[in-house]
Amino acid sequence: MSATDRTPSAEADVCVVGAGPAGALVARELAREGHEVVVLEAGPRFEDADREARMERTIRPAYAPDSVWKMGGPRDAYRSTGDRHYPLNAARVKGVGGSTLHWQGMVMRLHESDFRRASESGYGVDWPLSYEDLRPYYARAERALGVAGASDNPFAPPREEPHPLPAFEPSYSDALFAEACERVGVTTHSVPNARNSEPYDGRSPCVGYGTCKPVCPSGAKYDASHTVRQAEALGVEVIDRAPVQRLETGSDPGRVEAAVYATPDGTEHRQTAREFVLAAGGVEIPRLLLLSASPDHPDGLANRSGAVGRYFHDHLFAGMGGTLDRRTRQNHVGFLTSESHAFYDEPGRSTTGTAGGVPASDAALSAFKLEFLNYAGPSPVEMALSADDWGDSLLASLRGAYGTHVGMGGLVEQPPRAANRIALDRSTTDDHGNPVPDVQWSLDGRTRRTLERVNEVQAVVLEELGVDVDWRVGPENTGPAFHHMGTTRMGTDPDESVVRPDLRTHDVGNLRVASSAVFPTGGATNPTLTIAALALKCADHVAAALEPSASATG
Amino acid sequence: MRLSRRDALAALTGAGIVSGGAAATLARDQSPDANPDRVPELDADTVLDEETLATLVAAAEVVFPSDVSGITAFVYPYVTGKAGERPAFRDGVDAATTTLETYADLWRDASFTALGPAGRDGLLREMGVHTADPVPDGTHPERVRFYVVNELLYALYASPTGGDLVGIENPQGHPGGTVSYTQGPGGRR
Numbered sequence: 203m204s205a206t207d208r209t210p211s212a213e214a215d216v217c218v219v220g221a222g223p224a225g226a227l228v229a230r231e232l233a234r235e236g237h238e239v240v241v242l243e244a245g246p247r248f249e250d251a252d253r254e255a256r257m258e259r260t261i262r263p264a265y266a267p268d269s270v271w272k273m274g275g276p277r278d279a280y281r282s283t284g285d286r287h288y289p290l291n292a293a294r295v296k297g298v299g300g301s302t303l304h305w306q307g308m309v310m311r312l313h314e315s316d317f318r319r320a321s322e323s324g325y326g327v328d329w330p331l332s333y334e335d336l337r338p339y340y341a342r343a344e345r346a347l348g349v350a351g352a353s354d355n356p357f358a359p360p361r362e363e364p365h366p367l368p369a370f371e372p373s374y375s376d377a378l379f380a381e382a383c384e385r386v387g388v389t390t391h392s393v394p395n396a397r398n399s400e401p402y403d404g405r406s407p408c409v410g411y412g413t414c415k416p417v418c419p420s421g422a423k424y425d426a427s428h429t430v431r432q433a434e435a436l437g438v439e440v441i442d443r444a445p446v447q448r449l450e451t452g453s454d455p456g457r458v459e460a461a462v463y464a465t466p467d468g469t470e471h472r473q474t475a476r477e478f479v480l481a482a483g484g485v486e487i488p489r490l491l492l493l494s495a496s497p498d499h500p501d502g503l504a505n506r507s508g509a510v511g512r513y514f515h516d517h518l519f520a521g522m523g524g525t526l527d528r529r530t531r532q533n534h535v536g537f538l539t540s541e542s543h544a545f546y547d548e549p550g551r552s553t554t555g556t557a558g559g560v561p562a563s564d565a566a567l568s569a570f571k572l573e574f575l576n577y578a579g580p581s582p583v584e585m586a587l588s589a590d591d592w593g594d595s596l597l598a599s600l601r602g603a604y605g606t607h608v609g610m611g612g613l614v615e616q617p618p619r620a621a622n623r624i625a626l627d628r629s630t631t632d633d634h635g636n637p638v639p640d641v642q643w644s645l646d647g648r649t650r651r652t653l654e655r656v657n658e659v660q661a662v663v664l665e666e667l668g669v670d671v672d673w674r675v676g677p678e679n680t681g682p683a684f685h686h687m688g689t690t691r692m693g694t695d696p697d698e699s700v701v702r703p704d705l706r707t708h709d710v711g712n713l714r715v716a717s718s719a720v721f722p723t724g725g726a727t728n729p730t731l732t733i734a735a736l737a738l739k740c741a742d743h744v745a746a747a748l749e750p751s752a753s754a755t756g
Numbered sequence: 757m758r759l760s761r762r763d764a765l766a767a768l769t770g771a772g773i774v775s776g777g778a779a780a781t782l783a784r785d786q787s788p789d790a791n792p793d794r795v796p797e798l799d800a801d802t803v804l805d806e807e808t809l810a811t812l813v814a815a816a817e818v819v820f821p822s823d824v825s826g827i828t829a830f831v832y833p834y835v836t837g838k839a840g841e842r843p844a845f846r847d848g849v850d851a852a853t854t855t856l857e858t859y860a861d862l863w864r865d866a867s868f869t870a871l872g873p874a875g876r877d878g879l880l881r882e883m884g885v886h887t888a889d890p891v892p893d894g895t896h897p898e899r900v901r902f903y904v905v906n907e908l909l910y911a912l913y914a915s916p917t918g919g920d921l922v923g924i925e926n927p928q929g930h931p932g933g934t935v936s937y938t939q940g941p942g943g944r945r
């Protein structure tokens with residue numbers, strides 16, 4: 203098939219919607235098993251050769267951040283109508299590779315406790331899977347993404363095998379933090395990164411461009427276009443600029459017959475297949491199911507429970523930083539090398555070190571982790587390009603501004619609530635005339651309290667380090683970490699959940715979801731390694747579903 | 757601080773413009789006794805004319821810090837290297853330097869290069885370039901800000917030499933490896 207042939211594949215066993223990490227992994231695994239797979243992707247392919255030019259866009263102030271990966275405009279129209287504004291187009295990318303083109307690339311496993319949130323902590327729900335169920339898939343996911351990590355996190359769940367690549371060395375400022383943290387009894391450890399610390403899987407090691415988010419010119423940072431290339435080498439057909447408009451069931455309302463997609467010339471096509479996998483991300487998956495309403499499925503496809511689009515949650519950012527009386531060596535690289543899960547399973551615990559500690563809290567809190575930034579404070583090159591000055595006086599102000607900053611971040615778990623949801627806004631349409639997603643998002647008391655708790659811990663550490671604090675992000679000014687979760691939650695009860703533990707929708711026999719949309723709860727770890735593990739599991743279930751009739755037809 | 761072709765090469769490598777053979781060609785010019793102030797010879801198929809390059813050098817003398825020397829040896833290969841790879845940049849830089857010369861002609865009755873550094877600085881400020889947003893297809897001052905001032909500042913401060921002036925030898929935009937971030941001030945571990 204040529205790159206511009208966007209006609210349906212005649213022989214598809216499986217149709218995958220979306221070419222982010224979830225869709226790419228499902229497609230690659232099924233192709234390895236010998237199945238015919240077609241992937242429909244709403245966005246374009248981005249040429250590798252343009253990556254440096256994209257990087258320049260991120261540094262030079264002439265360009266809006268969303269323009270790096272061409273987000274925005276009628277295609278990506280949305281509304282945000284909850285208490286909190288949700289900047290959706292900063293939170294995703296449409297194109298071959300999906301949001302991993304833009305992501306940071308921190309990847310860790312959920313903790314064992316995350317799978318038992320309701321039974322252990324009394325809020326949220328339990329997963330219908332355990333850590334043990336996902337454990338082998340996590341190991342495979344780490345190999346697929348090429349994770350550089352060390353087994354030095356005493357709070358992480360058990361693992362038998364080391365990460366595929368050695369961890370990145372801690373940064374200079376990590377060492378400053380580690381000493382202060384030790385003095386107040388807070389354990390620090392390395393960050394697993396989907397980023398090559400040495401050559402891996404045909405990709406370059408990190409060369410320190412420092413612009414990982416939103417673009418890594420060297421290819422050292424994993425993005426799913428890599429897996430898409432592997433899938434294509436195995437025969438997968440990827441049709442780009444082919445947004446799926448709706449899924450249609452046929453004479454059997456319990457099975458999808460076709461995915462109807464549009465092409466740039468405005469034509470609509472029907473892609474038929476035996477099995478369908480939705481991997482269009484946590485916002486577009488529920489939207490597509492709602493857009494697929496029909497007389498047989500009046501509230502949207504796979505929505506007998508009414509849960510499609512509901513329980514939308516994200517991680518919230520909390521942070522604090524300022525300056526030291528020493529050089530701190532920030533902005534050499536664009537990723538993090540140290541963090542702390544010390545409060546993850548016991549957010550209210552106290553700590554004791556040689557120089558005091560963190561006091562206990564008896565408030566009802568959710569999980570959180572702490573991060574130590576390697577890019578706190580201004581980047582001299584970015585500052586120079588937006589200054590009102592040049593020559594010697596510019597150099598003097600750059601010297602005055604750069605060099606002594608440090609910062610801490612943190613991610614807070616948001617408990618899922620039905621009121622937070624992705625709905626359809628029928629008053630606004632996208633470039634194909636479809637109602638746009640309406641993000642209804644707000645913060646609950648537990649999340650606010652936890653954000654305050656994170657700031658409390660951060661203040662103890664920064665004070666011990668001797669930082670003159672000049673910024674703080676807490677409950678008032680927090681924002682989402684851009685991890686869309688929960689909108690087609692997984693569960694065993696068809697009245698409460700959208701997909702089963704095998705990722706098949708309760709209502710539709712040949713429709714599965716590979717995404718953080720299925721997360722019942724999201725813990726406080728970045729989601730994509732878990733998305734990848736679930737995608738590999740999903741591929742196994744799809745392969746099994748294809749088996750009986752495959753043998754029946756010889 | 758003296759800039760050289762080596763620094764231009766570093767800036768071009770960061771921009772993804774120089775790799776492999778092109779890097780080798782530029783690097784051949786790096787013998788320690790090479791005169792860093794020598795105006796580099798331009799290839800026969802040079803993509804920008806002498807006047808454009810001279811205007812850029814004259815602008816760099818204003819926007820770079822005063823203790824930076826070797827500006828010609830830095831600006832020529834950087835700008836021609838980039839213009840050769842990116843036609844839209846070549847056209848933009850060509851037009852923006854022409855604009856600058858036109859303003860100098862109209863307002864000062866002289867060429868931009870002939871105005872001394874203080875005169876050039878004054879002209880740029882009078883045009884409003886210092887406060888203009890950098891916009892590639894914007895107004896005259898916006899284009900001069902984008903294609904002249906910011907291009908030169910980007911070349912300098914995203915390269916290790918310019919970064920060093922500020923205290924960061926591996927600035928954002930430069931692929932300076934994964935050692936410097938682990939080191940303390942003065943290269944300490």
Ligand SMILES: Cc1cc2nc3c(=O)[nH]c(=O)nc-3n(C[C@H](O)[C@H](O)[C@H](O)COP(=O)(O)OP(=O)(O)OC[C@H]3O[C@@H](n4cnc5c(N)ncnc54)[C@H](O)[C@@H]3O)c2cc1C
Binds near residue numbers: 297483484683684
């Ligand atoms: C700034 C930023 C930083 C992040 N940092 C991290 C991090 O450090 N660690 C981490 O774990 N995660 C991080 N994430 C989140 C991570 O990028 C996502 O979790 C991950 O990409 C989700 O994978 P996915 O395949 O489910 O969806 P996506 O990557 O969003 O891919 C979905 C694809 O489906 C396509 N699509 C959508 N609708 C349709 C349709 N109707 N028809 C056809 N195709 C469609 C889209 O165009 C897109 O390409 C970050 C995200 C952002 C934006």
Ligand code: SF4
Binds near residue numbers: 409411418419421423
């Ligand atoms: S620092 Fe980031 S952008 Fe640079 S090479 Fe490494 S991963 Fe890529």
